[in-house]
Amino acid sequence: xxxxTYTRNENGDFVCQHCHVIKPKQNTMHYHLKKHAGDLPxxxxxxxxxxxxxxxxxxxxAARHPETDLAKNAEMFSCPHKGCEYSSLTKANRRxxxxxxxxxDIIDKNVTKLDDGxxxxxxxxxxxxxxQTALYYHIGDCLKLPENDRRAADxxxxx
Numbered sequence: 001x002x003x004x005t006y007t008r009n010e011n012g013d014f015v016c017q018h019c020h021v022i023k024p025k026q027n028t029m030h031y032h033l034k035k036h037a038g039d040l041p042x043x044x045x046x047x048x049x050x051x052x053x054x055x056x057x058x059x060x061x062a063a064r065h066p067e068t069d070l071a072k073n074a075e076m077f078s079c080p081h082k083g084c085e086y087s088s089l090t091k092a093n094r095r096x097x098x099x100x101x102x103x104x105d106i107i108d109k110n111v112t113k114l115d116d117g118x119x120x121x122x123x124x125x126x127x128x129x130x131x132q133t134a135l136y137y138h139i140g141d142c143l144k145l146p147e148n149d150r151r152a153a154d155x156x157x158x159x
Contacts, residue, residue, distance in 0.1 A: 004033045022130070062089050080154040095158045099136040102151060106143060111135060 006026055007015050013022045014029035018036045023029040031052045034040070040050035042057040046065045051057040062074035077094040079086040081102045088094045099107060112121045114128070120135045121128050124142045129135045140159040145152040 004030060004037075059089055080157040082150070091158070095140065096133060096136050098154065098158050099139065102154070103139075106145070106151075107135075107139065110143060111139065 005017065006029060007017055009015050009022065013024050014026055015022055016029065016032055016036070018033075021032060023032055034052045040052050042051040042054050043049070044051075044057060044060055044065075046061065046068070049060060051060065058070060061068055062071045065071055074089055076087040076089065077091050079094060079098060079102075081098065084102070086094070086097050086101075088097065110123045112123060113119075114121060119128055119130055120132065122135070122138060122142055124139075124144075127138060127142075129138055140155060143155075145155065
């Protein structure tokens, strides 16, 4: 496989020459380009789906093949919000769930959705974020909840 060529836009983000998707980090662009190159060395023995990284294969097996030992022994990340029964195979999905469901009121007060609907601005620091997922990662570090808000303790777990 030849080495990849990495192209940056005016913001310093990496742009795929094939489909023009934008990635903020070179390593995420690297794995994206591997998909275009067909370099997917990790194959599921249960359904033949292929993945660029072993971790993605493991997550796939745990999520899609519940009869396997990997699925039965998978570590789950539970939502810390009292009374919520949500759990996920990844910390990232738990974090997104928490902000979408349990922090909606705070998000609505502290975030402006820009006209195109694809970007968000954090009112705490005026940073513009290019996706809802990026917003959920940013806002957990930016927001300061009052100590008497029970979600403040939850944020210590998910952030």
